Amino acid sequence: MEVGLTHLLFVSTALFFIGVFGFLTRRNMITMLMSIELILNSVNINFIAFNKYLYGGNLDGVFFTLFLIAIAAAEAAVAIAIIINLYRSHSSIDIENADEMKF
């Protein structure tokens, strides 16, 4: 069976919605961060697949993927700094316990 663009898009869509499912069900900040990483990875697969199958002569998708990876690294680092700071003040990283800023 020939593997085409549709199969790659199936994989990336499934990965995206697995990440969304984790984001909706989990209540722990670190596991929510892991779900966000899955979502960003699915976007990367999309860029690479479109670059490979539809715009073979260009490299634009590759650059977008590289920038996305850099931004994901920065985002993870900042998020973990915030989580550790929150753990110091609340001694818990459950999302339900951090509700001081509600109204």
Next chain:
Amino acid sequence: MFFLIAAFTLITALMSVTEKKIFRAAIYLLFSMMGVAGIYFWLNYDFIAAVQIIVYVGGIVVLIIFSIFLTQQVGRAMEKPKRLRVSFSLLAVLFAFAFCFIIIWQNEFTNVEESSVELTANTIGEQLLSLTGHGYILPFEVVSMLLLAAMVGCIVIALKQVPVTVLKKEKQNSTLS
């Protein structure tokens, strides 16, 4: 071969979001990232696959594991999410997935062409840093500034807060001496 890699990636991702123990979830996430790198290898995008392994597997997942060690008791299972929440989010996710995939399935992709550019680190570097045509020098600089800002921000956020009284005392000492 592609189906094997894709199934591996999706199954480990699913286990990563449903696993009860947080440390095991992080390890499954690591395998899922390796699967994504395998997809890039299968597509002959070797450089992207190498970057994926270095940054995600070697950087982000290790960072997540360290923060798990700092904030959790590793062996303890997390509490179960509420059944109502699980069923509703499962429903929403399945509907959204079906919707998106039907659109993709019915779409006819025109001008499908295989990649013709030789994708080496050399060509990527030259186009990334060129000023003319399809050069990407400006986003490159912006991303480097973003990384610097993120680094400084992390240090400031995670810094141990010095209590105000200590600061006042230090000020008095410095004015006295």
